[in-house]
Amino acid sequence: MKSGKQNIRHFTLPELEVYFEELGEKKFRAKQVYEWIWTKQVHSIEEMTNLSKELRQKLNDNFTLPALVINSTQYSADGTVKSSFKTFDGHLVEGVLIPTENRVTACVSSQIGCSLSCKFCATGYIDRKRNLDFDEIYDQVVLINRQSEKIYGKKLTNIVFMGMGEPLLNYKNVLKSIERITAPDGLGMSPRRITVSTAGVAKMIRQLGDDKVKFKLALSLHAANDTKRHDIMPINDSNNIKSLIEALNYFYKQTKNEITFEYILFNNLNDSIQDADELTKIYRQVPADLVNIIEYNPIEFAQFAKPDEDKVAVFMKHLEKNRVNAHLRRSRGKDIDAACGQLANKN
Template identity: 50%
Template sequence: MIKKRDIRSYTKEELRNFFEENGEKAFRGNQVYEWLWKKGAHTFDEMTNLSKSTRVFMDEHFTINHIKVDHMQRSNDGTIKNAVKLHDGLVVESVMIPTPTRTTACVSSQVGCSLNCEFCATARLKRMRNLNPDEIYDQVVAIDKQSRIYNNRPLSNIVFMGMGEPLMNYNNVLKAIEKITGDEGLGMSPKRITLSTSGVPKMIKKLADDQPKFNLALSLHSAIDEKRTQIMPFNEQFPLEDIADSLKYWYNKTGTKVTYEYVVWKGINDQKEDVDALVDYCKIIPCKVNIIEYNSIDDPRFEQASQQALNLYERTLEANGIVVNVRRSRGKDIDAACGQLANKP
């Protein structure tokens, strides 16, 4: 029996070569490639401009390891959370976040996570494996279809803020973005894509060298090393000084601002010294700050800070000329908000 190969691991040129080697015209490879990436075909039977015998032949040699939305939950505010089953039975989650002006897909890059942020439910799963480019791509396609059904409009933005650390799955994430933004894929503008990292200095520099056209966000949460290490223990290996150095490198190479994602917790980072440290960190390169509402993962150590603390952050940042947005979480009633993705039924 022929061992079937994952067809979406092939480049267009490799597909063209495959057809030529098997006595077919090379352009068949172009047709198959278009079906896979532009039209999102799940089966070879859908490829109607191929002869029946060619489709049977393809099915004998290849498999399309397509994701399946195994379970969908819809929040009171219109947010949708997908439990996405992969070809090997593992599950990740992705989220559709609609607002009056846009629809954003929050996608996962790993099954579980390589890092150990104390406040994040995904970190409890540990990393099981990286997602392949097509598995990342499929999450986006699924959410685009849902947006067209429920919101009567296409997907407008993508954030890599789901399960996993994107920079720990560097090659596959960049290949997925290439397919999402390419003319032979979804053709989305890279300016509408944001990759969020917890801060891996070496990989931030590598990303800068690759000159991406998409945006970078840093999950910061404290600009004081001791405090950041308490809530994000890997900070011991990647301290704030090293991250700052990589962000300077990023800005010098790309000229693109960074967004700092920042949750404020009661008794952890809600004092004036925390605000002042963030202001100083914001002076490293041009940036903006998103203050994010905390979403409970049933850990008594972490509790949403008071409105007064949030006001202090907002007021102080604005007084120092730093752009700040306070983000209200969506999808909390279905555990679809930031930090809650953990395959919880």
């Protein structure tokens, strides 16, 4: 063991086995601790009740278990639940429970703040403090799942990495959290029920392909030409649409996993028939399953507006006429700032 306390959840089972043998304890104690951490999802060493008090004290002397705790919870009229989680070092990060008729989804964050500065997103106006560790991402899912069971009597059916931060700029922790979420001795969720959303980091989209990941991928497109996308998403400067199309095709070739485009409609910005035609052109260059058309949710920092219903209907009809598999996604949790683009640690 190195000097100083270390996060016990950052140790693999074989590493814990070595530690217990060095301590003169039976090797099976490592498996007990590992089950407490990942299967039973305890948030303190004191809760590991099949270990002696003496052994728990030794663990407390050598390890930390810095779990997330719920700082505050807000309940929307539509059933959406937003929670603010506090990290061990005092930062806040938000996650959302989204119930619908057929599914219960956890929307989780991957970073504290964000470095991408997308103009329409509240999180983009918050400086990135740090990446979340994989166990902190896992904690969000555990805590939101408990809320789901308590409020709706159902376990989570889906997870989307669409909260605060850019998941592909916290690549290792996001993948390791998904490994734990999908592991039989973790939450045991199918990776097919997990979607990672990115603002578009072409190099890391290709890396996902090389790593043969099993989860779905969503690209936040939001504008179908480089000029408009540059105006609202500065990341387009280094990751233009052509490079993203190439990366998505590589990802699909390597994994055959589902790809979705996310497209927020902004009034008089990206909602014209020409925009719909440009979106159709991109859709046809990628084996995408779906285009999610999302209604814009106002934030106090930005001057965007959503188009009226008639304009939205014309846009959708034009996509349909061009055989684009498009779905209009109505936002949920707007009254508690829990909808798409609204997470900002206000409370």
